[in-house]
Amino acid sequence: RRSGSPHAETAVGASYVAHAKPHIVDTRNTTIRRRVTQCRNARRTDVDLINRMTAKRYCA
Incomplete structure (x- = not known):
């Protein structure tokens, strides 16, 4: 009887979700x-127009 196998998979899934959430916040x-x-x-x-456009895009 393998009652531990599905339980272990659920634990892996839960740990994956727990790991994934801080990772998303981190990125x-x-x-x-x-x-x-x-x-x-x-x-x-x-100096030039391109840098000014970059500043507008990133500082918005």
Whole structure:
């Protein structure tokens, strides 16, 4: 009798969900941080039109 096998699969699924949720939050924070960095870089090198457009896109 294998009553432990489906139970183990459920545990793996639960742990996967638990791992996936902070990962999603983490990637979103990284994206925001990257946008802030890009915004600062574009503001610092606000020389030509392209950089000004980049600043507008990332700082919006």
